[in-house]
Amino acid sequence: MMIVMKEGATQSEIDAVVKRVRSVGADAHISQGELVTVIGAIGDREHVANLGLEGAPGVDHLVPILKPYKLASLEYRRGVRSVVEIDGRKIGGDHFATIAGPCTVESREVLLTAAQTVKDAGAQMLRGGAYKPRTSPYSFQGLGEAGLRLLSEAKEETGLPIVTELMDVRDLDAVAEVADVIQLGARNMQNYSLLTEVGRSGKPVLLKRGLSATLEELLMAAEYVLKEGNNDVLLCERGIRTYEPSYRFTLDLMAVPVLRELTHLPIVIDPSHAAGKRSLVEPLSLAAAAAGADGVIVEVHPCPEEAVCDGPQALVAEEFDMYLRKLEAAAELAGKTFERV
Ligand code: PEP
Ligand code: MN
Numbered sequence: 001m002m003i004v005m006k007e008g009a010t011q012s013e014i015d016a017v018v019k020r021v022r023s024v025g026a027d028a029h030i031s032q033g034e035l036v037t038v039i040g041a042i043g044d045r046e047h048v049a050n051l052g053l054e055g056a057p058g059v060d061h062l063v064p065i066l067k068p069y070k071l072a073s074l075e076y077r078r079g080v081r082s083v084v085e086i087d088g089r090k091i092g093g094d095h096f097a098t099i100a101g102p103c104t105v106e107s108r109e110v111l112l113t114a115a116q117t118v119k120d121a122g123a124q125m126l127r128g129g130a131y132k133p134r135t136s137p138y139s140f141q142g143l144g145e146a147g148l149r150l151l152s153e154a155k156e157e158t159g160l161p162i163v164t165e166l167m168d169v170r171d172l173d174a175v176a177e178v179a180d181v182i183q184l185g186a187r188n189m190q191n192y193s194l195l196t197e198v199g200r201s202g203k204p205v206l207l208k209r210g211l212s213a214t215l216e217e218l219l220m221a222a223e224y225v226l227k228e229g230n231n232d233v234l235l236c237e238r239g240i241r242t243y244e245p246s247y248r249f250t251l252d253l254m255a256v257p258v259l260r261e262l263t264h265l266p267i268v269i270d271p272s273h274a275a276g277k278r279s280l281v282e283p284l285s286l287a288a289a290a291a292g293a294d295g296v297i298v299e300v301h302p303c304p305e306e307a308v309c310d311g312p313q314a315l316v317a318e319e320f321d322m323y324l325r326k327l328e329a330a331a332e333l334a335g336k337t338f339e340r341v
Contacts, residue, residue, distance in 0.1 A: 001048045002076060003039040006060040013058025014039070020051050027227065029071060036060070038078065042070050042227070067262070069219040071226035072233075077264040084232045084266055086180050086204055087161040089124040089341065091234065092266030092294045096336035098324060099163050099181075099206075099268070099297040101127040103310035104140065105147035113302045114317060115154040121321040122328075122340035125181065126151075126160040127297055131167045132309065133185050140308050144171075148178045155180075160341070163206055163297065169197050176201050186210050186238055186273075189221050199228025206268065206297070208236045215255055219263055234266045235259060236297065239274025248276030251284050256291040266294035272313045278304070281315055282323055289330035296327060 003017055014030070014037055021028040026043025041048045045064070053059050067073045074081075083093040091097040100118040105111050105128045115126050130147025132140065143150070151162045161180035166172060167188060175182060181204045188194055189210035198205055205225050209218045222233045237256070239249025251274035259267050271284035285296050301307045301314035315323055328338055 001041045001045060002063040002065055003041060003053055004060045004063060005037040005039065005058050007035050009037060009058035009060075013056075017053060017056060017059060020053065020056070021048060024048060024051060029226075029229075031077065033078065033080070038076075040065075040070060040076055067219075068216065069223045069263075072219045072222045072263050072265060074260075074262060074264050080264060082231065082264045082266060084204055084234060086125065086232075089161060089339070091124070091268070094335065094337055095294065096289065096328070096331040096338040097124040097295040098327065098338070099123065099125040099127050099295060100300045100315075100320065100324075101163075102301050102307065103272075103299050103314065104129045104132050104308055105143050105150050105164075106140075106308040108150055108153070110302060110307075111150050111154050112157060114300055115158045115160060117302065117317040117320055118300055119158040119160050119341065121324045122338075123160070123320075123324065124295075124338070124341055125163050126154055126158065127163045127183075127299070128154075129165045129183075131165055131171060131175075133165070133167055133187050134309070145174055148174055152178045166194070166198065169194050172197055172201060176203050179203060181206050181234070184208060189213055189218065192221075192224055195221055195224035196228060199225035199230040202230055204232035204234070205230065206234045206236050208238050208270070209240070209252075209255070211239075211241045211249070213240075215259060215262065219259075222263075222265060234268050234295070235263070236268040236270055237274075238270035247274075247280065249274045251275070251288075253284075253287055253291055256288060256293050260292055267292075268295040268297055269293045270297045272297075272299040272310070272315075276313050278313055278315060281313060282326065285323070285327050286330040289327055289336070290333050292334045292336075293331075294336070298323075
């Protein structure tokens, strides 16, 4: 239930409503708009309705949120899109951001070269996994803590905020120390205890859609993070499994306009993991930006043929500058702005 306060409602009226909501065991999430405060009462709908808050001092009206996800819904924010700010880089609303870098942190040289390249081209954030979810237990699993140290060095050198994956809650503290955004991979989208802990960490989260997850399931996963009071969630479509065998996954670009109707959260597209093939990455990126995505996360490597993983889909570092110019033109078409760093 959304409790919309009157314009000019006092702090003590707001506090009194929050107290009554909590008295029936519901959570109260306060959202301070420009003119009015909205209190999201999340819990047993009947208990909240029985409080009879309609006539309470300072309360304007009540609106039920019919969707199973509440805090993630566009109605909860009354149509206002969230802008997530990461170390001064904005994403969401009218702001477009590019997250770029190698699939995995494989060596100091590769990481620092890639980081400098994407920074020089104007990308806003650096990606790179120190912990890698691999289909085969015999494949390279990531450098772990040594990889985190290299990421922190790359941040020191370039100033780019770091986006890196957390797979296991036991690594949360180490990852949170280095990451500006914690990536939760497609295979962990429904790892609810991990979502809750990352929510509690307060770190911005890039939440990837599971390979066979519906958009509603993605939004319910985001709700786990939001419920912990962590509002900085970026949703990421990275391709879903379909019957089409000629590419790795099917990039669900329809998710962009549909999610924009359902949620206020920023939407990021990962063309690299969907495509699995370099030649497809640029057209998919341009389509995503033109469709209204708030950002792209893309793999870039100085020498893809030598990459430890996902080389065939990595953009060649030398060509990244041109790619980014085209991407930004497509984002502009959709009315977005971006700040070069
Ligand atoms: C990644 O971005 O490094 C990754 C493993 O992606 P996904 O979880 O989407 O497969
Ligand atoms: Mn990869």
